Amino acid sequence: DQQVKQNSPSLSVQEGRISILNCDYTNSMFDYFLWYKKYPAEGPTFLISISSIKDKNEDGRFTVFLNKSAKHLSLHIVPSQPGDSAVYFCAASGTNFGNEKLTFGTGTRLTIIP
Amino acid sequence: DVKVTQSSRYLVKRTGEKVFLECVQDMDHENMFWYRQDPGLGLRLIYFSYDVKMKEKGDIPEGYSVSREKKERFSLILESASTNQTSMYLCASSTSGAGTGELFFGEGSRLTVL
Numbered sequence: 095d096q097q098v099k100q101n102s103p104s105l106s107v108q109e110g111r112i113s114i115l116n117c118d119y120t121n122s123m124f125d126y127f128l129w130y131k132k133y134p135a136e137g138p139t140f141l142i143s144i145s146s147i148k149d150k151n152e153d154g155r156f157t158v159f160l161n162k163s164a165k166h167l168s169l170h171i172v173p174s175q176p177g178d179s180a181v182y183f184c185a186a187s188g189t190n191f192g193n194e195k196l197t198f199g200t201g202t203r204l205t206i207i208p
Numbered sequence: 209d210v211k212v213t214q215s216s217r218y219l220v221k222r223t224g225e226k227v228f229l230e231c232v233q234d235m236d237h238e239n240m241f242w243y244r245q246d247p248g249l250g251l252r253l254i255y256f257s258y259d260v261k262m263k264e265k266g267d268i269p270e271g272y273s274v275s276r277e278k279k280e281r282f283s284l285i286l287e288s289a290s291t292n293q294t295s296m297y298l299c300a301s302s303t304s305g306a307g308t309g310e311l312f313f314g315e316g317s318r319l320t321v322l
Binding site for chain 2: 098100103128135136137138139140143183185195196197198199200201
């Protein structure tokens, strides 16, 4: 049972345009959400997070939006740069089963076209 | 600079062999995790540990065991490797009580079982 879903396995975006990556979740007990970025042959690295008490969090070119009623979050990257080409995983955690345990989505491979 | 180190980047083993994957972190983190990454399935949690000598099953523990004798070291053991355990294995650590679930990952160990 996939509790965190990323329905787009891949996405291609022109350099300079906006990249939008989507993530849906089913477990209403999740209350903290994170995005990780992964380059080939490297471990994932933390990108940005959002608590369920917020609906938006921004960090430079990266913004995460959370719609709790729809159980949906999205990551916006603007402007997109070639170095953003990577696999992006969304992840969720819940206080009821340990803040530290994350459930990951299946990932979206983002390709930025120069 | 914080670091999670996995002992082997690439391993090739035969069916039935016993396999040890070692992970060491230098951040004095309480929590340590083993995930595996497979195409189309994302990152799936195998086992995790909140403290020395403690372990808890993740979502896919079958065929695996773990050992945590020291705070900084978390080992994943495949008692009798099988071809369906060919995968990328990722170790991660985090600190307790941060409430964020942010994980720090190693670079991964790619295991091929023939």
